[in-house]
Amino acid sequence: MAKSPELQGALDLLILKSLAHEPNHGFGITLHVQNASEGLLRVEEGSLYPALHRLERDKLIRGEWKVTQNGRRARFYRLTAGGRKRLADAEQNWSTLAAGVAKVLRFA
Amino acid sequence: MSWFRRKRRDEDVAEELRAHLEMRAEWNRASGMPADAARAAAQRQFGNSGILYEETRGVHANRFLEAAVQDVRYALRGFRRERAFTLTAVLALALGIGGATAVFSVVDRVLFRALPYPEPDRLVSVGVMTPLDTTEFMFSASYVDWQRVQTPFESMTSFGFVVNCDLTEASPVRLSCAQVESNFLSTLRIQPLLGRTFTTAEDVRNGPDVAMISYGFWQSRYGGDPKIIGRSISLNGAPTTIIGVLPAAFEMPRLNHADLLVPVRLDRNLAPGLPGRDIRVFARLKPDVTVAQAREALVPLFAQFLPTVPPAFRSQVSLRVRSVRDLQTEQSRLASWLLLGAVGALLAIACANVANLLLARSARRRRELAVRAAIGASRGRILRQALTESMTLALAGCVAGCAFAFALLRAFIAIAPSGILRLEQAHLDGRALAFSLAAALASGLLFGMAPALETARAEDLTGARSVGARRGLFRQTLVAGQIAISLVLLTSATLLMRSLWNLEAAPLGFQPEHVIAASFELGPSRYPTGVRQQAFFEGLEARAAAIPGVRAAALSDSLPPAGGTRARPYTALQAEGHERYTRDTGGMIVWRFITPDYFAALGIPIVRGRGFAEEDREPSRNATVLSQSLAARLFPGEEAVGRSVSFGEREPWYTVVGIAADVKNNGVAEHASPEYYLLRRHGSDPVYASTPMRGANVILRTALDAQAAANSLRAILRELDPTMPVKVQTFDERVSQLAVRSRFDAALVTLFAAMGLLLSAVGLCGVMAFLVAQRTPEIGLRMAIGASPGAIAASVIGSAARWTAAGVLLGAAGSIVATRAIETMLFGVGARDPLSLAIAAGTLTGVALIAAWAPARRASAVDPLEALRVE
Secondary structure (H helix, E strand, C coil): CCCCHHHHHHHHHHHHHHHHHCCECHHHHHHHHHHHCCCCCCCCHHHHHHHHHHHHHCCCEEEEEEECCCCCEEEEEEECHHHHHHHHHHHHHHHHHHHHHHHHHHHC | CCHHHHHHHHHHHHHHHHHHHHHHHHHHHHCCCCHHHHHHHHHHHHCCHHHHHHHHHHHHCCHHHHHHHHHHHHHHHHHHHCHHHHHHHHHHHHHHHHHHHHHHHHHHHHHHCCCCCCCHHHEEEEEEECCCCCCCEEEHHHHHHHHHHCCCEEEEEEEEEEEEEEECCCCCEEEEEEEECCCHHHHHCCCCCEECCCCCCCCCCCCCCEEEECHHHHHHHHCCCCCCCCCEEEECCEEEEEEEECCCCCCCCCCCCCCEEEECCCCCCCCCCCCCCEEEEEEEECCCCCHHHHHHHHHHHHHHHHHHCCHHHHCCCEEEEEEHHHHHHCCCHHHHHHHHHHHHHHHHHHHHHHHHHHHHHHHHCHHHHHHHHHCCCCHHHHHHHHHHHHHHHHHHHHHHHHHHHHHHHHHHHHHCCCCCCCHHHCCCCHHHHHHHHHHHHHHHHHHHHHHHCCCCCHHHHHCCCCCHHHHHHHHHHHHHHHHHHHHHHHHHHHHHHHHHHHHHHCCCCCCCCCEEEEEEECCCCCCCCHHHHHHHHHHHHHHHHCCCCEEEEEEECCCCCCCCCEEEEHHHCEECCCCCCCCCCCCEEEEEEECCCHHHHHCCCEEEECCCCHHHHCCCCCEEEEEHHHHHHHCCCCCCCCCEEECCCCCCEEEEEEEECCCCCCCCCCCCCCEEEEECCCCCCHHHHHCCCCEEEEEEEECCCHHHHHHHHHHHHHHHCCCCCCEEEEHHHHHHHHCHHHHHHHHHHHHHHHHHHHHHHHHHHHHHHHHHHHHHHHHHHHHHCCCCHHHHHHHHHHHHHHHHHHHHHHHHHHHHHHHHCCHHHCCCCCCCCHHHHHHHHHHHHHHHHHHHHHHHHHHHCCCHHHHHHHC
């Protein structure tokens, strides 16, 4: 996904939604997004990590070091209460936007 | 964020990214890739890990701070490139900030710092103002009444005199004992360091003899002995118990030196009608009561007190309640503000100078800034860079200024050996350094504004010169402002110098040259009676007169020209054949108790009749000498010699034997008060019996070396009483000490004015040089079409002269306003003295034209070919 500010919102939404499903590390998030979108969306590392740390700085998610099933140390993120609230707002906005855009596309 | 946490976070980010790469590689391997291909693919997909690391880490970085560090580095690099500019700017700032810091550390104790008592603003001095004294006091009878019924104060306390007292033990010393009430320390809210304060049972007549000692005395005499409490010492021959030690920071509210506190023992049951002794009264205001309300609440008490005052005094007696700080700083406040104002002006001049330097620099750097703007630096970023540069300069100036302040403070203390309020306490402490930092930051903002407000525009890359003229105008206005402030400083300095000159040259009415004086006071233990004291004085007089080289030797209870003499209201006096003056006190009349050689020793001319003779010292003879002004007042238009005068209602009549010339007797700066002289007579002198005076001064007029006579005098006094401290001084020293404050103020203001003048001259020179450089092509053109070098130089000087004239006009107006504030500090010269203003303006104009001369010469030496090639 690109780095333009309009799409940053979309990236944040994907990250938050993915973490709402289950706490995960960065690599896990890229896999989850890819699988859930059936290969349509791919999150780039170059955008993911700055976005994760920005969300953490803004206290929407919290990261901590844990050990994965494969016995590897990784930084796991999970939603905070603020993150859950932000996710609800973002989902609402996104649906409205998507519905609006779809209508306009159909109309034309 | 702390450095450790930041480092930790950075390591976290690196590890997190590494973990991601490895997981991706593992994933690739699991989907069937060979190991190195899996790693390479993961790395490829990951992109530039360095950039990603920086970007991720940067989310947490304090962007503002990092940019600031970058700005400071950039600024320092620039300053290193331009050494001359940096040195000049830092030097100017060091002068301004250093001067301000040094003066602040001197006046801080006087103007701003809390007095060393808890809640010092609640402490007031209470009393009545009378012609008898220059500050307020009370009589103990009314004080006892007021203390009982007053409402505005939590507590009210008093101290009597600070008197000499003798420690009569092995190695006896003369000490100062302050007589205080038992609630004195509790009202000031001072706890003793050791032991306790006085009880009310100790503060009564015939109570047990107890004393508290000062920290300094405890250390110097008893080596800080912790078991000092309860020790018995011999004070004036009486065994006295030490019950407490005062804290090191303790000071008397009137700043008197006191080695010991002893109970004052006021008589609380005085017979009606007796006023009691005079005391100094202090009180602590109740919460929420203001000084004005307290005074208001005391008015009814004052109204009851007034009828007890002799009628002649009533119209000149008033109630006074004021804060202890006001009491302490009465004399020094104006001078302190004056010095602070002078350094403030100096700092403003320095700021204008640095602003001008920065403007010139930013004109040189216009291309650089334009490049930065062109490649995308926002206006805010460039503004911040400019402010960072000025702040960096300001801080460098602050550091250099503190070093300068340290040296300056040493110099202040050196030129003012004594007599400046709290100067000995002044040093560069945290407060002074904080002030210096604040001054630096404020000036950094002030002079940083000028270049920061200049917008950097990409258009400047074209090198168009249209903005130059506007900027020149701003810079010249700055210089005119500098010149105006300089003129105010110079005028004040000139006024103070002229005033000092007048003070030093003021006729004293006597000849202080070749005169020495020794001051001493007889101790109470060795000289308990008037007879013993008089015997000492007579022995001393005879021996002093026999010192080789002495032309006249006299004794007196006080010395001119200082004040603090004995005095009586004029209404107490009566001239033979005239009514007593009764409208009011008529002012105070000074009197002195002297031996016959007094007039000869001091060189005071006898204008009519004769001075005292040896025969007049018979106790049966009552002779007096009047000063010229007193004689003229008592016997207007008549011959006074041979007439009689009485100096008090129940006192004998004295025959006027002579009239002496008027002598300064209230300090040098005041008018001389009328004065009369009484003679110390032999045997049982009735005057001495009624007014015992332990203190006396020996006055010697010498024909030979004054130092030798002083040594002989010291030897005689030591022989007569080895325990008695004696102060021997030449009269010239005494007189010059009276002007110490004026000399200090005048020297400092002149120093600051000179520095201001120098900075203004440098500023003017810099601006003219800048303008000449900017006008070089124009000058070249003019010369090419026939202008002479002289005409070019004249045009440069003319432009400097115009701005100087504008500054001088502005400064003259400012001076007229500013100097009015120091009017009361001046002696023999008015605040609007046109000569002082003219001297200052002349000096300033002269220096300004000299400063403009070098750039003018450079302009006239411009080579037209060279200049035109630039364009």
